[in-house]
Amino acid sequence: MYVLLVEDDEGDAVLVREMLTEARSPVDVTRARSIAEARALAGQRRLDCVLLDLGLPDARGLEALAAARDIVATVPIVVLTGYEDEHAGIEALGAGAQEYLVKGQVDAPLLERAIRYAIERAQAETAALQLLEARLLAQENARLERGLLPNPLIRDPAVHLSTAYRPGRRQATLGGDFYDAVERRDGHIVAMIGDVSGHGPDEAALGTSLRISWRTLMLADRPLEESLVTLDRVLTHERHHPDIFVTAAFVCIHPDRDQADFYIAGHPPPLLIGPAGPVPVKPTRVYLPLGVAATDDWEPTKVDLQPDGAMLLYTDGLIEGSAGDGTGRLGVNGLVDLVARSSWRPGNGDGHLLRELVRTVEQLNGGELTDDVAMALLSWG
Numbered sequence: 091m092y093v094l095l096v097e098d099d100e101g102d103a104v105l106v107r108e109m110l111t112e113a114r115s116p117v118d119v120t121r122a123r124s125i126a127e128a129r130a131l132a133g134q135r136r137l138d139c140v141l142l143d144l145g146l147p148d149a150r151g152l153e154a155l156a157a158a159r160d161i162v163a164t165v166p167i168v169v170l171t172g173y174e175d176e177h178a179g180i181e182a183l184g185a186g187a188q189e190y191l192v193k194g195q196v197d198a199p200l201l202e203r204a205i206r207y208a209i210e211r212a213q214a215e216t217a218a219l220q221l222l223e224a225r226l227l228a229q230e231n232a233r234l235e236r237g238l239l240p241n242p243l244i245r246d247p248a249v250h251l252s253t254a255y256r257p258g259r260r261q262a263t264l265g266g267d268f269y270d271a272v273e274r275r276d277g278h279i280v281a282m283i284g285d286v287s288g289h290g291p292d293e294a295a296l297g298t299s300l301r302i303s304w305r306t307l308m309l310a311d312r313p314l315e316e317s318l319v320t321l322d323r324v325l326t327h328e329r330h331h332p333d334i335f336v337t338a339a340f341v342c343i344h345p346d347r348d349q350a351d352f353y354i355a356g357h358p359p360p361l362l363i364g365p366a367g368p369v370p371v372k373p374t375r376v377y378l379p380l381g382v383a384a385t386d387d388w389e390p391t392k393v394d395l396q397p398d399g400a401m402l403l404y405t406d407g408l409i410e411g412s413a414g415d416g417t418g419r420l421g422v423n424g425l426v427d428l429v430a431r432s433s434w435r436p437g438n439g440d441g442h443l444l445r446e447l448v449r450t451v452e453q454l455n456g457g458e459l460t461d462d463v464a465m466a467l468l469s470w471g
Contacts (some may be wrong), residue, residue, distance in 0.1 A: 091138045092356075095121045096128045096147055096158065097170075102193060106141065106170070109198040117202075124351065125149045137165045139205050144171040144182070152185050155363055159186050162344070166212035170196070188212060193341045215402045227345050240301065242271035242281075249279060249347070249470045254444040256407075256463040266293030266336075267405045267464035268301045272308040277345030280308050283403040283466055284338035285357070287379075292330050299328050300336065300380075315388040318353060319381075335381035339403055343395070347470045351402070355379050358422055360403045361429060363436060363469075364396040368429040370422050371401075375460035398471030400436040402429070407461030408447065414454030436469040443467060 093110070097103045103121055110117040111389040120135070122128035125148050128140075142158050144150060148178070149157050149175075158167055166188040169179075179190035188208035242251050251271055266286025273279045282304060288291040303324045318340065325336055337357040343350045351373050352360065356379035359370040373391040404425075413420045420428075428450055434443035444465050452458055 091203065091209070092135055093117055093119050093139050093141055094128060094137050094162070094165075095119050095141045096123075096125070096132060096146065096154075097141070097143045098123045099143070102143070106201070109201050112198040113202045117205075119155075123147070125154060125161070129161050132161050133299045137160075137162060138209055140165055140167045141170050141205070142167050142187075144169060144173055144178075152181060154277045155185050155187060164212075164216070165365070166208040168208050170201075184371055207250060238303070240270055243305075244271055244273045245329070246273060246277070246278060246279065246470075249273075249343075249468065251281075252441040252467045254441070254448065254463070256448055256459070257387075266297040267407070267462045269403065269466045270301050270305050271466065271468070272305060274308065274311060276311075279343040279468070280314065280341070281343075281466060281468060282338060282340045282349055282401060283357070283405060283464060284336050285382075285405040285462075285464075287335050287337075289462070293334075296325070296328055296330070296334065297336075303461055310339065314340065314351070314353070315386075318355075318388050319384075319386045322380045322384050326384070329381060335379040335380045337406070339461040341401065341403070341468075342390070343468070343470070347397075348395055349451065350393050350395055352393060353377070353388055353390055358404065358406050358409060360401050361426065362393065362395070363400040363402065363429060365398075368402070368426050370426060373456035395470075400467060402443075403466040403468075405462065405464045407459055407463040408465065410449060410461055411455035411459045412452050414456070420451060420454060437471060441467075458461050 095103060095106055107119055108152040110119055120131055122131050124146050140158055140162055142154065144154050146154050155169065167186065169182050169187045170191045170193060172193045174192045182190045188211055189204045191204055244251055253269060266288060269283040271279065271281035274286060283435060284297065284300060286297045304317065304321055308322060337359040338355045339360055340353040341350050341360065352373060355375045355377045359373065361368045361370055371391065371393060375389055377385065409420045409422060409425050411420055413424050428447060432443055432446055434446065444467055448463065
């Protein structure tokens with residue numbers, strides 16, 4: 091154990107050292123004669139406990155305790171003082187001390203026990219605080235997840251949607267990836283996937299705001315081109331920093347499921363999956379990400395759909411990991427190869443492909459992906 095003794099009296103310091111030499115396990119004691127000296131010594135090594143006198147040259151009473159707490163906020167403090175005052179002891183415990191001992195009433199076993207118990211209580215309090223923070227984080231994640239990853243509104247029994255979300259390994263909360271799918275009253279199915287630049291709760295909240303705005307516009311049967319202009323305006327007004335932007339891919343599948351209109355805003359191209367295998371959508375016009383340069387001139391890329399086909403919408407976290415062969419990132423072409431080699435086919439357990447892709451790209455990457463991954467797989471027929 092490493093103990094910092096803050097004591098200005100030479101005789102008392104010698105007695106404390108002698109008592110701690112009788113401890114069952116070695117106790118390494120560093121002594122400071124004042125709060126100022128303790129501040130200079132505290133950062134030199136990891137401390138397990140502080141033994142603090144409340145009558146120091148530069149601080150007395152609870153002032154000394156507050157100063158010590160400021161220096162070693164997470165280290166347990168045992169007050170060892172000559173003040174034999176029960177009220178002072180209660181105040182010290184209320185101000186953050188783990189124990190209050192009176193000089194002259196302490197022997198070696200009691201002092202060692204007090205130090206060990208103080209350390210154990212501090213560790214228990216830290217663990218309880220971490221558990222509480224984890225619970226609060228889980229609740230926050232659940233709230234954000236409900237906003238970012240909704241239940242799609244598709245009525246057509248011939249159309250199936252599977253989705254997946256995997257947070258990056260460095261993320262403590264959900265990032266800014268989001269998706270949605272809605273079937274309009276006229277039978278058109280509109281779907282989208284987006285990725286807010288950056289990570290964290292602010293980006294997740296912004297993604298939630300954009301997704302809800304988009305769904306509202308779709309349920310109101312607003313034209314898709316008009317809705318994209320409005321969505322860009324929402325982003326501009328809601329973002330917390332002017333540099334924030336959003337990449338996104340939007341698709342509108344016609345009621346006969348024989349054609350789709352795509353709008354790509356700085357986002358990786360969706361994959362169309364048919365009997366001949368997967369191919370990326372080749373947009374006739376690629377737009378800048380939302381929030382970069384406003385435009386009201388949205389034109390769709392029209393694509394004929396094959397019967398019994400599918401399309402995969404995804405965020406760039408899926409393709410930014412290593413290809414596993416030393417050639418760099420997986421990329422769109424690598425993803426096409428993975429889907430082509432998969433045993434999955436439209437109508438053959440939609441969720442299977444998404445799980446297989448996540449598992450395979452993590453294996454190629456040599457571990458978990460660093461960025462969030464969101465996927466939405468639509469199949470029809």
